[in-house]
Amino acid sequence: MKHIEFTIDGKTMTAKPGQTILKAAEAHGVYIPHLCAYKDLIPHGSCRVCSVRCNGRIQAACVQTVSEGMIVENDTPEIHEFRKAILDMLFVEGNHFCMFCEKSGQCELQALAYRFGITAPQFPLLEPERELDMSHPDVYLDHNRCILCGRCVRVSQDLDNKNCFQFVGRGHRKRLKVNGEALAETDLRVTDAVVASCPVGALMKKRVGYAIPIGERHFDQQPIGHAIEEKNS
C-alpha cells in the first residue's frame, strides 16, 4: 500500500491512505491530546481537544485525514493555549468536583487538566443545574459530570447494538438523554461496553467507587498519553 508522507512539528512521518492525523501520530508515538475520540468508533469531532494546525488551518486531528505533504503543528504555544481553553470550557460548563468524584485518578478530563497544568479554571463557572439518574440497579448517570463527548451514544449503538443514549436539545440546552424516562427503563446492562467508555464520571458502575487506593489509580502512575509516547522513546 502506498504511504503518505507528512510532518508533525517538523518531523517527517508516514500514514496509510485514509488514516486520520490522530491515528497516524499515535502510530509514530506522538500523542495528540483528545477526549471524544474513542477506540475505533467513527470520530465525533466534538470536543476539539485534538485541534491541530494543519496546512495553516485549525482542524480536529481525530477527523482530518492525512494528505501528502501535509504540515501539522501539534506542540506549539498557540495549540497549547487553545486546548487548555477548551478543557477549561468543559470544566466550567458542568459541575466537576474532582476531590470527591469516584472517577478521580481514572478520569481523562482530570488527567488532561494535569497534563496541561490546569489547577483552577481560567473561566468563571457556569454552575448549571443538572440531574442525577440513580434509577438503574447497577449503573448511574450523573449529568453534572457529562461533557457531551458522545462516546456512550456511539458505543451503545456500534458496540453494544443498543440505543440507550442520544442527545436532545441544541446549543447550551443540549444534553444527554436515555431511551426512556430514566436509565432503568433502558435495556442497559452493567456488562455493556458502554459502561466503561465514559471518559469522566458521568456514567458509572455502582458500588465500586474509591476501590483503588490513591496512588495506584490509572493516572496516578503515568500522565495521560504516556502509553503512546512510550513507543517513541
Added chain:
Amino acid sequence: MKQALATVVQEICKKYDFDKQRMMDIVLGVQGRFGCISVEAMDLIAEMVGSHRVEVESVVTFYSFLSLKPQGKVVIRLCDDIVDWMKGYDAVADAMSKALGITMGETTSDGAITLTKTPCIGMSDQAPAALVNDVVVTNLSPERAQDLIHNLRRHLDPQQLVTTVGDGNHSHPLIRSMVRNNIRRRGPVHFADFEAGQALKATLAMDPEAVIATIRASRLRGRGGAGFATGLKWELCRNTPSDRRYVLCNADEGEPGTFKDRVLLTECAAQVFEGMTIAGYAIGADTGIVYLRGEYAYLRPYLEQVLEERRANGLLGRQIQGHPSFHFDIRIQMGAGAYVCGEETALISSCEGHRGDPKNRPPFPPQCGYLDRPTIVNNVESFSAAARIMLKGAPWFEAIGSERTTGTKLLSVSGDCRKPGVYEVPFGISAREVLELAEADNPGAVLIGGPCRQMLGPDRFSGRICYDDLATGGAFIIFNRARNKLAIAERYLDFFIDESCGHCTPCRVGLQLLKNLVHKVVTGAGEPSDLAEMRRLSNIIIQTSRCGLGQAAPNPVLGALENFSALYTDLVSERSPGLLSTFDLSRAVVDAELRVGRQSKYV
C-alpha cells in the same frame, strides 16, 4: 384517543413509506395533527419506522418549531430580530401579551393561542412581523397587534387575518399573503423575463461537461455568501464515482436580515427550479431537494404547484424535454426553525431525518453528501443565476459585475432607511451607493452579510460589495447613528447562542462565556483586561469551532471592538486589585437567606 393517535401516526408514517430518513416530514405531520409530538407519539413513530424513542426525541428537540408539549391551536411567533426590535418589537410584544393576558412563551388558559418569539423570519423589510401558524403578518404596530389578537380570538383562523394581499404572486390563490416583494431594483439576471424551459433547452443541447464548462467560464460563485466557485463544485461532484448524485437547494434563508430568496421563490420559482434541473443534468443526478425553511411554509403550496406544472410540461420527470436518458424530479423538504440548517452539511443531516447537526468535513458534500452520495448544495440565488447563464451565455454574465466577481447580487436591504427591500445590483457597487439607493437615514453603521460578518462604520462605506472586499450572502442592514451598537452586538451574540447546535465545545460553551464577558462590560463592571479577554476568547472560538456558525458567531462582538472600540473602552475602568467586580454580596446570600428565613443585616 390512544387508538386515534396510533391510527393517525400509522397513516402519516405510511405516507412516507415508514422511512426514518423522512423523520422531519413524519414529525411535522404528527405535530400538524395533534399540535405536538407527545411521548406516546414518539414511541409509536419509533416503533413504526424501526427507530428508538430517544432518536425521535433527539430530532424533535432540535428544531424550534417542533414541540413535545401541547401548544395553542394558534401559535404566534413574533419575530425578535434586531430590525424588528428597532421597528418596535417591544411595544408590539407588550400589546400582544396584554391582549392575551399571558407572557411570552405561554399559552392562553383555554388552550387557544400560544405567544412566543422567534429569530429573523425573513421579513426585515416589513418589520415588525410575526408568523401566526404559517401565516405571515407584517408591519405590526401595537394597535394592529391588538386588533389581530381581537380578531384571532373570534375565529382562530390565521388565514382570515389576511385582509389585503401583497403585490405580484402574493395574490395567487395558493399564497394569499399580505407580504410584499419590495423589489426596488430589477437587474438582468434574476428579474428579467424568464420563459420556463428555454434555459433547459439550451442546456440539453450540450453535453454535461460543456454545461459545467459554461458555468465555470461564467465565474459564478456561491450566492449564499461563502463564494465557492459553482462550476468547480459541480465538476467535483460529477467526477466522484457513484451510482447516484443529488442536487440540494438551500432555501433555509436564516441569516438575520436576509430575505431575497423569499422574493426569488415568490416571483422566480420556475427559474430556480430550472437551475436545479440544469445542475441535475450537469452532475448526473435524478433527484433534487429544496430545503425550505419552516418560516416560508406559506410558499409551499404554490411551489408544489409550480413543480406540478413543470412535470406536466415535461420539464421535470422522466425523459425531460424528450431527452432519452435525462430524468429528474424535485421534492420540497420543510425545515422547522433551525438557523444552523443553512450550513450545508447540517442541511443534509436534516434532509436525512436527523438533528440538524453539521457533519465533520472532510469529506465534503460533492464527494460524500446526502445519503453518503456526491451532492451539491447551492443557494436559491445561485440556481437562478445558473439558469440565466445557460440562457444568455457565460460571456454575457461575465461582463456584468466587477473584474473579479462576476454577475449581480441580490441584496436584502433593511433597517434605518426609507426604501427597504430587494435590490439586484452588479457586484462592485460600493456600500455608499447602496445606502443612497435605499435612502438611508443618517447611517452610522452597516452590517453587510448579516451578523456572521462584522459591522462597519462610515470609514468603510466606500468598500465594494464583492468577494474580495465586502462579501455578503445578501443581508444589508442599516443602523443610524443613534443606534446602540453594543446592544446590537450583544443581541446578535444571543442569537448565535440560541442557534448553536451544541456539538462542539468552543461554540457551545465558549459563546456563553463570551456573552457573560460582554454583559459584564456593558453593565459597567468591566476592566480593560476584559476587552483583551473578549478578543482572545473570540479568537479561540473562531479558530477551533467545527462549522461556520461558531467560526462566525464572535463577529458581532469583534466587529464592535474593532470598528467602534471607543464604545467599549469608555465603559471599562481599572478596579482595585483582588476585588471581583461581578461579585454581588447581597445577591450571593439570597439563597441562604431564603433557607434560614431571615435577612442578613450586614449586606
